[in-house]
Amino acid sequence: MCLNRMSRILIVDDEKDITDLVTLHLSQEGCEVIAVHNGLEVLETAAKERPQLIVLDIMLPGMDGWQVFRNLRTDARTRSIPVLMLSARSQPRDRINGLEMGADDYLTKPFSPRELVLRIRAILRRSQKVSISDELRVGDFVVDRQNMVLLVDGKVADLTSTEMKLICFMMANPDVIHSRGELLNAVWGYADDTHSRTLDTHVKRLRDKLGDHGSHIGTVRKQGYLFVSNPRKDAAK
Amino acid sequence: MCLNRMSRILIVDDEKDITDLVTLHLSQEGCEVIAVHNGLEVLETAAKERPQLIVLDIMLPGMDGWQVFRNLRTDARTRSIPVLMLSARSQPRDRINGLEMGADDYLTKPFSPRELVLRIRAILRRSQKVSISDELRVGDFVVDRQNMVLLVDGKVADLTSTEMKLICFMMANPDVIHSRGELLNAVWGYADDTHSRTLDTHVKRLRDKLGDHGSHIGTVRKQGYLFVSNPRKDAAK
DNA sequence: CACCTGTGCGACGAGATCGTAACAGAGAGG
DNA sequence: CCTCTCTGTTACGATCTCGTCGCACAGGTG
Structure with a gap:
């Protein structure tokens, strides 16, 4: 009933309220959470820390979420990290856009923290299934x-x-x-x-x-x- | 820009309109689609055909979607098959319920076929190795x-x-x-x-x-x- | 309509390809 | 030495594939 222990998750949002809320819930699930608040930080941190998943807000000051996502996918170090997109834009057009770019999920604000945690768990369950055993x-x-x-x-x-x-x-x-x-x-x-x-x-x-x-x-x-x-x-x- | 070749997908819905629509879109993506219309069929077909993914409607005559899902997860042959839930119930409570049980995604009707295809692709991308075929x-x-x-x-x-x-x-x-x-x-x-x-x-x-x-x-x-x-x-x- | 040409279609045989049983040699172990 | 298992090979039969033939049928032309 908990996420994989010691999953490292990178959360990106310019509103500190959001990152705090998400951090709270995720850490209760036993995750290590790293929160950053702008686009440039994401790229640096993702390449350095190699999180198991990135929660990416689309509306960011400076470099927007789409651009951040494209950069993540071109860097070999971050290319295969699953991304869950977060956005206030709830139009089907926006969701499709995000998924089409290769996001693993797209959640619209306002969202239930519980649902976010569950969706994160679903993605991790599939992406970490790689068996280490021989x-x-x-x-x-x-x-x-x-x-x-x-x-x-x-x-x-x-x-x-x-x-x-x-x-x-x-x-x-x-x-x-x-x-x-x-x-x-x-x-x-x-x-x-x-x-x-x-x-x-x-x-x-x-x-x-x-x-x-x-x-x-x-x-x-x-x-x-x-x-x-x-x-x-x-x-x- | 395409799903894995030869992905076999099981779609379950009591409305034939829905299964036809989804089948159309998925077969255009190169998927082999199997459509069934009630709960018992799902369990049989899933165990026999071992699809790479199951699209499961919650509202089914007879055995409902939740029960089908629980049965899928107790059978060793179907336990690890990803499931995307489909439902007319759009309350956060329902979505959370589905995800909590272990669904890989939860989409509410009415949905955009394009979004469904993209979400299926996202799940498959993580759950099986991607191979580019000519x-x-x-x-x-x-x-x-x-x-x-x-x-x-x-x-x-x-x-x-x-x-x-x-x-x-x-x-x-x-x-x-x-x-x-x-x-x-x-x-x-x-x-x-x-x-x-x-x-x-x-x-x-x-x-x-x-x-x-x-x-x-x-x-x-x-x-x-x-x-x-x-x-x-x-x-x- | 009669005629001609091109295509649809069933049947057949030659050859390719695969499944199967039987056999012989190599090696291990007693 | 004998026995047993594993292995590779051979021979033969079953099945599948494919090209050809002969004829029926259709479309066009005068």
Whole structure:
């Protein structure tokens, strides 16, 4: 029931009342809040502190919010930081404008502090989900690389090392077709596109071991194989 | 300026007008859209299809949106799918309620379709890695060249590589007549204008696979074929 | 209407491509 | 030495793809 602990959030507004109010609520949620009051400060602070999120008011003295946003997106250090825009302008035209530029959310004043906190939480939930662990997950398939084990639906699938390399390579980019040459090169180190049935054989063995989940490995004629994150039912039979 | 290719989105609303409208806009963005109209369907479809995002109307007959949402969050298969809530109730109390439960966004009716698309894009941007695909788009037809897949109205059309080359070539210059020689050269590499029925046969197969949309491929006697971006309705029969 | 030319369409066969079973060798372990 | 597992290869059959053919049909012309 709280935001990720120690989330650092940068709030930008020229009205100190607003920043204070937001700071109060966010710090109650366990966030570290940095408040600044003009455009130039934002850019400096964002690049230096690397907050997890920026709450940006559009109406700022000097450099306005749009300009600040564009600058944030051109600096490699701040490019990927989510931005929640805040504005007194509530016309659909303005909201669309903000979202179109790439804002992650747009909230109009006056707003409920509670709603702001919740919207911030929603954004952080999605953007911080990047897993630090050394695991590869696609749907019900979880690869624990450390132990070289594949879990399907919570149950271990007993794969050999070759099969493991094969499915890992495909799972790394699910729903993308990998050509035979690509796979032979990645798993076997073959440079030339040999015409052997080796790859096919291992694909079959994989499908066999996956049982009902075998349809996750798809064939695209003339193109190659791929890991299908959402196999269709009618393809399973 | 486009959503991720092949994003599968589940839209839930009891009013068919709404789902149709949203489907239209999203399929133009290259999304595969699945529309359902009651609560039970949502749970089944979500677990089976694993969409990248769910647009959920709160006012549903039978099981209401809140209950659907809770069920989505308790099923391991659907727990991590982002949800954008849609509702006619615009009170802060309702918005907060939705966000508090863990929705990723909350939009009130009436809404601008453009804003909905943008908000969906914002969520997807954060929840999945962005990949820029080279795609070819004409009207409701979206070609994902990397995966050799054609999406028509958000649904995949299963084409062979020859058919793919053919429609890509015509879509590259829609509403322009391509002579038989031009097409035979581009797709088959034939230099001489042979008098075989090869091209005709493949055109027919394409039209068959496109079903109702077959009228997008037009014939001009003695001149050649072309991709028609806006076929007349009376030609569809 | 008769005629001609160009296109639509079903069927067929050759070849490409993939799935599958069976086999043989390499290596580990007892 | 034997056994077992893993691996790569081969052979064969099933399936899919694609070009061609023959004929039907439509549009234009005289």
